[in-house]
Amino acid sequence: xxxxxxxxxxxxxxxxxxxxxxxxxxxxxxxxxxxxxxxxxxxxxxxxxxxxxxxxxxxxxxxxxxxxxxxxxxxxxxxxxxxxxxxxxxxxxxxxxxxxxxxxxxxxxxxxxxxxxxxxxxxxxxxxxxxxxxxxxxxxxxxxxxxxxxxxxxxxxxxxxxxxxxxxxxxxxxxxxxxxxxxxxxxxxxxxxxxxxxxxxxxxxxxxxxxxxxxxxxxxxxxxxxxxxxxxxxxxxxxxxxxxxxxxxxxxxxxxxxxxxxxxxxxxxxxxxxxxxxxxxxxxxxxxxxxxxxxxxxxxxxxxxxxxxxxxxxxxxxxxxxxxxxxxxxxxxxxxx
Amino acid sequence: xxxxxxxxxxxxxxxxxxxxxxxxxxxxxxxxxxxxxxxxxxxxxxxxxxxxxxxxxxxxxxxxxxxxxxxxxxxxxxxxxxxxxxxxxxxxxxxxxxxxxxxxxxxxxxxxxxxxxxxxxxxxxxxxxxxxxxxxxxxxxxxxxxxxxxxxxxxxxxxxxxxxxxxxxxxxxxxxxxxxxxxxxxxxxxxxxxxxxxxxxxxxxxxxxxxxxxxxxxxxxxxxxxxxxxxxxxxxxxxxxxxxxxxxxxxxxxxx
Numbered sequence: 239x240x241x242x243x244x245x246x247x248x249x250x251x252x253x254x255x256x257x258x259x260x261x262x263x264x265x266x267x268x269x270x271x272x273x274x275x276x277x278x279x280x281x282x283x284x285x286x287x288x289x290x291x292x293x294x295x296x297x298x299x300x301x302x303x304x305x306x307x308x309x310x311x312x313x314x315x316x317x318x319x320x321x322x323x324x325x326x327x328x329x330x331x332x333x334x335x336x337x338x339x340x341x342x343x344x345x346x347x348x349x350x351x352x353x354x355x356x357x358x359x360x361x362x363x364x365x366x367x368x369x370x371x372x373x374x375x376x377x378x379x380x381x382x383x384x385x386x387x388x389x390x391x392x393x394x395x396x397x398x399x400x401x402x403x404x405x406x407x408x409x410x411x412x413x414x415x416x417x418x419x420x421x422x423x424x425x426x427x428x429x430x431x432x433x434x435x436x437x438x439x440x441x442x443x444x445x446x447x448x449x450x451x452x453x454x455x456x457x458x459x460x461x462x463x464x465x466x467x468x469x470x471x472x473x474x475x476x477x478x479x480x481x482x483x484x485x486x487x488x489x490x491x492x493x494x495x496x497x498x499x500x501x502x503x504x505x506x507x508x509x510x511x512x513x514x515x516x517x518x519x520x521x522x523x524x525x526x527x528x529x530x531x532x533x534x535x536x537x538x539x540x541x542x543x544x545x546x547x548x549x550x551x552x553x554x555x556x557x558x559x560x561x562x563x564x565x566x567x568x569x570x571x572x573x574x575x
Numbered sequence: 576x577x578x579x580x581x582x583x584x585x586x587x588x589x590x591x592x593x594x595x596x597x598x599x600x601x602x603x604x605x606x607x608x609x610x611x612x613x614x615x616x617x618x619x620x621x622x623x624x625x626x627x628x629x630x631x632x633x634x635x636x637x638x639x640x641x642x643x644x645x646x647x648x649x650x651x652x653x654x655x656x657x658x659x660x661x662x663x664x665x666x667x668x669x670x671x672x673x674x675x676x677x678x679x680x681x682x683x684x685x686x687x688x689x690x691x692x693x694x695x696x697x698x699x700x701x702x703x704x705x706x707x708x709x710x711x712x713x714x715x716x717x718x719x720x721x722x723x724x725x726x727x728x729x730x731x732x733x734x735x736x737x738x739x740x741x742x743x744x745x746x747x748x749x750x751x752x753x754x755x756x757x758x759x760x761x762x763x764x765x766x767x768x769x770x771x772x773x774x775x776x777x778x779x780x781x782x783x784x785x786x787x788x789x790x791x792x793x794x795x796x797x798x799x800x801x802x803x804x805x806x807x808x809x810x811x812x813x814x815x816x817x818x819x820x821x822x823x824x825x826x827x828x829x830x831x
Contacts, residue, residue: 427698427699427701428697428698428699429688429690429697429699432677432681432685432688432699433686435674435676435677436674436677436685438676439674439675439676439677440671440672440673440674440675440676442671442672443668443671443672443673443674443685444674444685444686445636445656446634446636446656446666446668446671446672447656447672447685447686448655448656448657448660448686448687449685449686507674507675507676507677508676564724564725564728565728
């Protein structure tokens, strides 16, 4: 094969390998469109995005923490506890509070819950798995302690972000996309974002170059808390009530799954928000698609697990292939240019 | 202790009676030393002699427990890496201070990236980083195909070069190289030694920590031999042979 053609081939391969999640997404979309008569409609695409919004924010939160080289088992329960606490506060304990205060409060409560993780990981230097395992249990059971059952008389202001529409479009969708864009910008264009990557890639190097690990850990977990609080807000609107199981069940595992399917590395230092968005959309599409086939809901849960496993396997080969392609690029590592 | 080659100017760096404890371990015992500008000092000694601890103190990674440090005649605390960097002390920590998943350009500027924008709304100046990185690497005659390449695809010598370009860019007056040749093949060692000669040409002083005397002997002006947390010998290169230095390293004391 002539050298120029080989080079073009490699460039194409590299492009596909780097954006594999979008190729998978397109395939799954095609698969559902062919097998389900009502899948390929604008209305359904809209619905897929809507379904993905609340869990999407959890995936973004988890991605951020994973890129920084930690993990957060508690994000889903931060979403649950902050929405339950703010719901109970604005509706039961202090009904005189205007509804919109809940929007601010839910983010603040999320930030506080996240900052507790951040303090313990960053300042106290405790393993993030152990820290967030503890807060996972605490936040979950505090939610049940505040209210066993559902708060259903939620104020319209709290329901609007997750359930309302503007010009026919669910508000939750632009919220999720905007948050994704903002996080992507921070990660790729700011010093702070670079330090998140550096922390996850080689924390010892980051420390020796004068980056404060306690400070970085604190803010990463706090931002994850803010995102979880926002996610809780979207869940309230989606469900139009606040059950004590809100953002419970599989949601924390789906947050991890979305991030990993989107190419975020469990080892830290690698991953992007565009990838994470791809993971979110895949989760949303599978959720919607399987719901339309009317298969047993238990099997849908099983399918989520199976897809995660497939994603891990694909990713393993994707990374190996990407590295091989990068290494054999003309000019790299002593290869003739 | 005699001050070698005292030309009457004040030393760049002077340490007086530095102590460092790690729990029960007395890692540095009243260490006193000086480094003059554009001088290359080889810091040698066996494992556990206190070389690493000493450079950690000088580079601000760990605080000292006692003693004083003067920088260009001024009493300094050296309490953090940032402070050391601000003074002009750059440390090249083997290849351990390179983030493999980040690009070569980003690695050179990591922690001190140029930004543009107003107030808190500042974004990375990626163009400037790329241009500067290209210039630095070609100055060092390193042929890395692209500064956007992830650092993990660099060879050991190239990574060392990335770390050394940091020191060149940020206009250091003193560069500390911690075991710069340990992980390298022969050609890599030659590359690093030529980096060090470059530093001297630019009037940058250098402390070169190594196990491998044969590497350092060719470039050093002076040697400090450490053993059990003490500087046991401070000797100019023209007063000592490699064999004598090896003996000192083994015996842990000055050999006349």
